[in-house]
Amino acid sequence: MRIGELAKRSNLSRDAIRFYERNGLIRSDPGQDDSNNYRDYPEDCVPTLDMISEAQAAGFTIAELRLFLQQLDAASTTEFDGEAFLQQKIEEVEENIRRSHRFLETLKAAKAALAFGGHDPSANPGDAD
Numbered sequence: 001m002r003i004g005e006l007a008k009r010s011n012l013s014r015d016a017i018r019f020y021e022r023n024g025l026i027r028s029d030p031g032q033d034d035s036n037n038y039r040d041y042p043e044d045c046v047p048t049l050d051m052i053s054e055a056q057a058a059g060f061t062i063a064e065l066r067l068f069l070q071q072l073d074a075a076s077t078t079e080f081d082g083e084a085f086l087q088q089k090i091e092e093v094e095e096n097i098r099r100s101h102r103f104l105e106t107l108k109a110a111k112a113a114l115a116f117g118g119h120d121p122s123a124n125p126g127d128a129d
Contacts, residue, residue, distance in 0.1 A: 001041050001042075001043070002038060002039070002040065002041070003018075003039060003041065006041045006045055006046065010045070010046055010050065012049055017049070020049065020052060023062050024069075025065055025066060026041065026045045026048055026049065027041075027042070028042075028045075029042075048069075052065060055068075058092075058096065059089075059092055059093060060089065064089070067080070068085065071085075
């Protein structure tokens with residue numbers, strides 16, 4: 001598929017797709033028409049790009065994603081401890097979730113405070129904003 005179709009199906013910009021390709025996270029092949037510079041992307045790019053987006057949202061860096069994807073594609077993982085790598089990332093994501101929950105409670109408290117004009121409404125019942 002061409003980059004325009006991949007962009008639509010992945011909900012990513014063409015620039016983002018090219019960035020991921022330059023960084024070795026996805027690949028493309030030269031198009032069949034020698035008269036242009038079109039690239040063809042394999043069908044498996046769609047789920048890979050979905051996973052990349054989710055991983056980045058969870059805190060993976062491009063370098064970590066590149067290492068992880070290379071190891072998934074590698075025939076031998078003797079130099080890469082995938083289990084330890086994934087356990088570390090699981091712990092990091094779980095910590096991010098805990099932080100997000102704490103911050104969510106802070107946002108809710110701030111919203112509740114704003115609903116009362118930032119002060120206790122019972123303190124000055126005759127005070128109108």
